[in-house]
Amino acid sequence: MIAADDVFESLIGTKYVLFVEDDEDLRELFVLMVEAFLQRRCVGVGSYEELVAMGEQALKCGTAILDINLGSSRRSGLDAYAWLRQKGYMGRIVFLTGHASHHPLVVEANRLGDAEIFTKPIEPERLRALVEGEGL
């Protein structure tokens, strides 16, 4: 994972991807995949609290990919979405969820209107579509 200070310094002129996911293995893998195959820099964040702590750095990412369920009894990806929008984040927001499309949280995410929803598992070939919104 990339250190927060490095991220901040290299953000200028670089299109970063923000990935909020509480599963550490998937978070690390996603960062590796994005950097290896899409030549993008990716910031992995494990929780809503970490996201808020990251502050401005997170807001400068071009795309935010949010897991919906960030753990039992913890702030969800919907809270992360609300925080980002509240802070004036203008980038693309994508939810990546393992939940069924009729799950109440997913239904709520659907109602947001300006966020896309992808369901896990996605095939590696679809990673570009997920990150860049191509061929959706």
Added chain:
Amino acid sequence: MTLPRDLSAAHAWRGAFVAAALNAAGMPGDYLLARAIPDMPWYPSAMSSLVGLGLIALLLIRRRRATVLLGSVVFMVNTVAILVALWITSGFWAAAGRPWTPFQANKLGALAVAMLAPGLGVGLAAIAGFAATAIGKFYVLEPEVQRRLPVGEPWLILFYALFGGVLLAYRLRAVVLERETLRLEAEAGAVRQLARMFLRLRDYANTPIQIIAFTTELIRARHPDLKPDLRRLERAVKRLMELSDALTRYEADTWTAGDESLDTAMLVDQLHDGGLPKHSRSAARRSGTRSARRGASTGSRAAS
């Protein structure tokens, strides 16, 4: 879950209890009305009432172990006690020489049976008993007494018996339909619960599948020589993805309010320990879901 058999037993118990209570309370009342009749004996009403009280006590003692058989036997014993008492007292009523509407208690009994009998066989037998004792009693009365009774007696009781039989059949059919509805509702609830659990497990598996898919891709990029081996892994992942997709078709209307707060990892641990949610326990056991969790990591997290 309340099983249909439990409902039948409860229904039989209730019917028998009310019949015994009506006997215990009604027969002393019958004696009070007849106290002006010369030589009217007290013992038939007292005997019948005591039998009713005894049956009430028996039913209360066996309340938690009620069965349809118990309810049916109690109902029949109660009916026989009433019939014996009516057989004796109706002779005194008829011979009293006063205006008397014959066999009113028998007619009322035939209709009451329709409302209370635990089953068709017992009910029809009881109705036949009320009709037969009235007709039988009529023919053992003195011819002079017979002539004093209204036109159409004792055969009017047959109409009551016919109506009682029809009402009984109609009521029991409604009971069966109600029981069947309850059974279907309970089954549907269990199936919905089971479907929710399967979908949560499916959701739970999606993150690990994603990790395997990405890891496979990374290894393929870093070690091109492993491609043939990785293809097998890739095919396995694809099949798991297909399974996940297939289950998606069944997810409509499966989630209910409050489900979003459920922790799938906790559910998986419950399954591992055999601690299924109460309602789906038996259904899941039949479906073998307990074994589905074997070998999976318990330290992981819920579907994300």
